[in-house]
Amino acid sequence: MADRSNRAIERIFDALGDPTRRRILEHLSSGPRAVSSLSGPLKLTVAAILQHVQCLERSGLVRTAKVGRVRTCEIESKALADAERWLADRRARWEENYDKLAALLGDEDGA
Amino acid sequence: MADRSNRAIERIFDALGDPTRRRILEHLSSGPRAVSSLSGPLKLTVAAILQHVQCLERSGLVRTAKVGRVRTCEIESKALADAERWLADRRARWEENYDKLAALLGDEDGA
DNA sequence: TCTTTGCTTAAGTGATGGCTTGACTATAAG
């Protein structure tokens, strides 16, 4: 399971690594959107948007469904939460070590 | 300020987007490390590691200091926290909308 | 039925980014 979730995390941060995809998430955070409705604001071809959406979907950050001829995209908050947790875990581990070290040194400066 | 922090976030997620850099953070989360000490475990040239470290430093995720001839790297937890908050904000905005919508529809399925 | 709209796929292009090698600097050790 650690392996599976590792790959999931890899895909999530990989998806999050592109500025355009982050802007898509930004748009989606205020509500579901059709693929073509993202094309305008982001000044990109529908084909380009679609490629990003597919990447986001593979990562689990976005879920899509097609009704009629329009595909609607929405955020899947679990993946967002997974990324948060990954960061929080590393931070916790680091801060724990940092505190120990500070205590050991008799505690100077607390950045 | 929103502009400055936007750029900061961009750099952070950009840095986080590379698997090798995530592995470096992984190593650093258990304590400070010299550049060359990362080279072995990651099976990369020191030069390659350095490039990643420089990217991480530009993003604020890592702070480094050189004493003598060895440069030591450590995590800067603030940037990690900033990334967490970015994700949490988007998620909150989405969930708020989602809940409203669910309530409006008389509430069926609660995924 | 004919046309428009919205998406989908494939192919191609240009740029970016990660990595290596090789040369160089500065500190530490013998």
Place this chain on the structure above:
DNA sequence: CTTATAGTCAAGCCATCACTTAAGCAAAGA
């Protein structure tokens, strides 16, 4: 002083990736 170590900088190579164009397809609308 000589040698080894740790990092730094600059080119250059290659793969990946984002984006475009073009062609195709299915659903809606006139």
